[in-house]
Amino acid sequence: MPRILIIGGGPAGYEAALVAAQHGGKVTLVDSDGVGGACVLYDCVPSKTFIASTGVRTDLRRATDLGVSVDPADATVSLATVNERVRSLAKAQSSDIRARLQAVGVRVLTGRAQLTDEMRGMAAHQVHVELADGTDRVLDAEVVLIATGASPRVLPGAVPDGERILDWRQVYDLDVLPEHLVVVGSGVTGAEFVSAYTEMGVPVTLVSSRDRMLPHEDEDAALVLEGTLADRGVQLVKHARADRVERTDDGILVTLSDDRTVTGSHALLCVGSVPNTDELGLERVGITLDRGGYVAVDRVSRTQVSGIYAAGDCTGLLPLASVAAMQGRIAMYHALGEGVSPIRLKTVASAVFTRPEIANVGVSQAAIDSGKVPARTVMLPLNTNPRAKMSGLRRGFVKIFCRPATGVVIGGVVVAPIASELILPVAMAVQNNLTVTDLAQTFSVYPSLTGSVTEAARQLMRHDDLD
Numbered sequence: 001m002p003r004i005l006i007i008g009g010g011p012a013g014y015e016a017a018l019v020a021a022q023h024g025g026k027v028t029l030v031d032s033d034g035v036g037g038a039c040v041l042y043d044c045v046p047s048k049t050f051i052a053s054t055g056v057r058t059d060l061r062r063a064t065d066l067g068v069s070v071d072p073a074d075a076t077v078s079l080a081t082v083n084e085r086v087r088s089l090a091k092a093q094s095s096d097i098r099a100r101l102q103a104v105g106v107r108v109l110t111g112r113a114q115l116t117d118e119m120r121g122m123a124a125h126q127v128h129v130e131l132a133d134g135t136d137r138v139l140d141a142e143v144v145l146i147a148t149g150a151s152p153r154v155l156p157g158a159v160p161d162g163e164r165i166l167d168w169r170q171v172y173d174l175d176v177l178p179e180h181l182v183v184v185g186s187g188v189t190g191a192e193f194v195s196a197y198t199e200m201g202v203p204v205t206l207v208s209s210r211d212r213m214l215p216h217e218d219e220d221a222a223l224v225l226e227g228t229l230a231d232r233g234v235q236l237v238k239h240a241r242a243d244r245v246e247r248t249d250d251g252i253l254v255t256l257s258d259d260r261t262v263t264g265s266h267a268l269l270c271v272g273s274v275p276n277t278d279e280l281g282l283e284r285v286g287i288t289l290d291r292g293g294y295v296a297v298d299r300v301s302r303t304q305v306s307g308i309y310a311a312g313d314c315t316g317l318l319p320l321a322s323v324a325a326m327q328g329r330i331a332m333y334h335a336l337g338e339g340v341s342p343i344r345l346k347t348v349a350s351a352v353f354t355r356p357e358i359a360n361v362g363v364s365q366a367a368i369d370s371g372k373v374p375a376r377t378v379m380l381p382l383n384t385n386p387r388a389k390m391s392g393l394r395r396g397f398v399k400i401f402c403r404p405a406t407g408v409v410i411g412g413v414v415v416a417p418i419a420s421e422l423i424l425p426v427a428m429a430v431q432n433n434l435t436v437t438d439l440a441q442t443f444s445v446y447p448s449l450t451g452s453v454t455e456a457a458r459q460l461m462r463h464d465d466l467d
């Protein structure tokens with residue numbers, strides 16, 4: 001069995017370690033900041049835990065429409081308590097993962113690793129680990145997995161100070177809600193925080209470099225979200241690139257590239273990430289990084305160098321926890337000589353955890369509209385759904401896309417309060433090459449929001465599908 005050394009303990013690294021150990025590999029995992037990685041400690045898990053608290057206020061706000069009078073103003077937020085919950089849940093999950101790794105025999109080291117091969121082309125790679133206790137160790141391994149993730153991008157004129165100018169990892173240090181939050185960047189991270197703080201009752205201004213939020217998401221979905229946020233009082237400043245963010249006497253000042261200015265009490269920078277790939281000794285062993293600093297990999301996570309694999313955000317493939325984990329597992333199956341299918345991004349389901357949520361899977365409407373992918377499409381507003389009416393939901397929709405000739409489902413989008421859950425039947429259909437007839441003939445519960453998924457599929461069935 002090869003010796004396996006994994007650098008980075010996020011979903012890419014720890015999922016790889018679990019499968020490798022379960023298949024008999026002798027595995028060491030080195031992580032500098034905490035098992036679970038940035039995913040569990042700073043990014044995905046904390047943000048979704050925070051959003052869970054904001055959702056309580058959303059439900060209270062909507063209660064009056066359903067005949068239950070609650071004044072949302074009475075629902076005061078103890079930000080310190082919310083943030084303490086966020087931090088302790090993240091730490092608990094990190095401990096759980098460490099325990100699982102140790103239970104299957106993975107050796108876990110806390111420290112910073114880098115490749116130090118003295119010669120290229122050797123059967124074993126050499127890794128130097130600077131341990132957290134100040135000591136050093138040199139380890140040899142036939143298989144190395146680089147799974148070092150990414151860090152918030154810092155704009156030269158807008159360096160976070162952790163007090164008023166924040167990146168998304170620093171927001172949990174606030175004890176009091178901002179009086180007026182300016183979010184810079186309208187990608188998924190920016191959109192989620194705009195939605196969450198708005199639900200908390202904080203006035204929010206969004207500085208968006210594009211003509212719409214969520215430029216990589218379904219346009220109809222992004223417009224629904226923009227409409228909802230505008231109704232909730234969010235100020236959207238479009239075509240606005242932030243050049244500088246500075247402290248003022250009582251807050252912050254954002255200066256845009258066209259000299260417009262935006263003021264607020266706090267700024268939250270959500271301007272993307274950079275891969276953690278420097279100081280890893282990659283060039284020394286013969287791995288060249290691309291222009292963005294990412295490690296290039298093939299569909300079974302191999303780098304240019306034999307025995308060295310990479311997975312997760314450091315590869316820039318699709319920065320999602322689920323994809324990172326799959327890349328990590330695939331790398332280990334391949335390294336251990338197990339049968340493995342190359343990664344398929346066309347079946348990845350993902351969600352934006354705003355209110356409403358936006359979830360999608362498979363091909364996009366943009367690819368269909370551009371003529372790249374031939375498809376039949378349907379978009380069903382949720383306000384026709386009986387369960388949605390009962391719950392007072394007015395916005396949202398279900399879209400399904402299928403192949404013109406066969407009716408095989410190739411993608412879909414759901415915009416709804418729990419779209420992240422509702423996308424699963426569409427994802428199952430895409431993953432398993434099911435047709436719209438298969439979906440339509442599946443019993444959905446009456447009344448349910450998934451009834452709109454089966455109804456959308458029914459609308460895509462053609463007369464000859466009924467034969």
Ligand SMILES: Cc1cc2nc3c(=O)[nH]c(=O)nc-3n(C[C@H](O)[C@H](O)[C@H](O)COP(=O)(O)OP(=O)(O)OC[C@H]3O[C@@H](n4cnc5c(N)ncnc54)[C@H](O)[C@@H]3O)c2cc1C
Nearest residue numbers: 008010011012032033037038039113149312313319320321
């Ligand atoms: C705000 C936010 C919310 C998100 N929400 C979601 C979500 O809801 N769903 C979803 O699927 N994805 C989400 N993502 C994306 C997800 O967090 C990432 O795709 C995921 O963390 C990638 O996992 P990873 O294993 O590649 O890296 P990471 O989770 O970043 O872990 C890498 C680890 O390697 C360590 N490391 C780095 N260098 C070294 C070194 N030299 N030696 C040792 N250790 C090292 C790091 O300290 C870190 O602990 C979100 C991202 C952000 C920014």
Ligand SMILES: NC(=O)c1ccc[n+]([C@@H]2O[C@H](COP(=O)([O-])OP(=O)(O)OC[C@H]3O[C@@H](n4cnc5c(N)ncnc54)[C@H](O)[C@@H]3O)[C@@H](O)[C@H]2O)c1
Nearest residue numbers: 185186187188189190209241242270271272319351352353
């Ligand atoms: N729910 C989830 O699954 C989830 C949540 C958050 C992030 N993620 C993952 O992380 C990826 C990255 O998302 P992200 O939002 O962190 O980064 P991103 O790179 O997608 O978005 C950053 C945005 O900031 C803008 N920007 C950059 N510089 C700017 C400036 N000076 N002024 C104004 N705007 C500026 C960019 O144009 C871009 O639209 C996502 O694609 C997703 O895969 C997933």
